[in-house]
Amino acid sequence: MKKKNFVVDKETHKQLVHAEKMLALGELGAGIAHEINNPLCCISNYLQLLLMSEEKLDNEMLVCLKSMMNSANRIKEIVNNFLNFVRTVDERKEKSSLNINSILDATASQVETLEHFKNVRIIKKYYPEIPAIKCNRNQIMEAFLNLFNNAKDAMPGGGRLYIKTEPHNNSIRVIIKDTGVGIKGKNIDKIFDPFFTTKRLGEGTGLGLTATYGIILNHSGNIQVESQVGKGTSFIIDLPIN
Ligand SMILES: Nc1ncnc2c1ncn2[C@@H]1O[C@H](COP(=O)(O)OP(=O)(O)OP(=O)(O)O)[C@@H](O)[C@H]1O
Ligand SMILES: [Mg+2]
Missing domain, CATH: 3.30.565.10 (Histidine kinase-like ATPase, C-terminal domain)
Structure with a gap:
């Protein structure tokens, strides 16, 4: 069988390397994102529980807990954005x-x-x-x-x-x-x-x-x-x- 030699120009090569890098990063990131989600849910559930008994907390503690809750929500948003990105690359959606x-x-x-x-x-x-x-x-x-x-x-x-x-x-x-x-x-x-x-x-x-x-x-x-x-x-x- 004859072997075909593909000549790839510099720009195409750069794009291919980049595309591979993105896919590898996507896979790695999806794994990490899933791993982060479980302990994160635990943290935000307990925070929610603590915030439900607001009247028992002093002001300083309340401010700290609310700030922790905001940060937990921010992590959730980043993880979800990342998972959305991975899905877009993976899925061959209808065209x-x-x-x-x-x-x-x-x-x-x-x-x-x-x-x-x-x-x-x-x-x-x-x-x-x-x-x-x-x-x-x-x-x-x-x-x-x-x-x-x-x-x-x-x-x-x-x-x-x-x-x-x-x-x-x-x-x-x-x-x-x-x-x-x-x-x-x-x-x-x-x-x-x-x-x-x-x-x-x-x-x-x-x-x-x-x-x-x-x-x-x-x-x-x-x-x-x-x-x-x-x-x-x-x-x-x-x-x-x-
Ligand atoms: N039209 C633009 N003009 C100037 N800088 C840009 C433009 N588009 C992208 N950038 C630069 O590229 C970076 C990455 O853009 P990207 O859309 O990925 O993320 P973001 O806009 O910072 O955050 P996100 O889109 O996730 O809310 C931007 O932070 C900005 O520095
Ligand atoms: Mg943007």
Whole structure:
């Protein structure tokens, strides 16, 4: 039998190594997350029990217990976010032929009325006769939602969010561009890593882009980022037509 030699270019190799790293991290993380859940439930159940007899506790103790409860809830949130991410990578959820412009519209309409988005101007530049792609609507909406939220966070004083679609080779290209703070060079290779965040404690878990990466991977797509500090950031997503 003849052996075939596959020549993989440097960029594809980098992406494959990254994809493998993400899957390995996902598996490891899921194991740890499950292990954390049991003792965590025990801690929060006892805390709840103690807080039920509020009248017997002095003020200082009450403040401490409430703070412990908040922290326990925060751990729960992080663990659940992580398990959600692992599920997105693992599950081969149902896919149907859909119009990406409509999915972008539906996602944009979920955020444009929110208070946080009031200073964000959304500018759509859709390719009109865009071919349908096979995808899972909820997953793709979640991926776009993460990108829209990050763009909003990058523009605390307001700005513009461009959403563009166009055919590109055998794919549909979606470009989500903001006029925000941009990403520092030293961080750009880390943004898709689980738990990488530059946001303050309680404002970000660093899982949004990890989940987005997993979703695009699950659709055999590709996601790239271009950013300039002080000017803004573009996320470029290619989703294959077939
Ligand atoms: N559009 C953007 N502009 C500037 N920085 C960004 C942008 N998108 C992502 N980042 C950077 O990448 C980091 C990771 O993003 P990611 O969405 O994974 O996590 P997060 O937004 O910090 O938290 P989470 O999404 O879990 O609430 C962000 O903390 C931020 O530093
Ligand atoms: Mg985010």
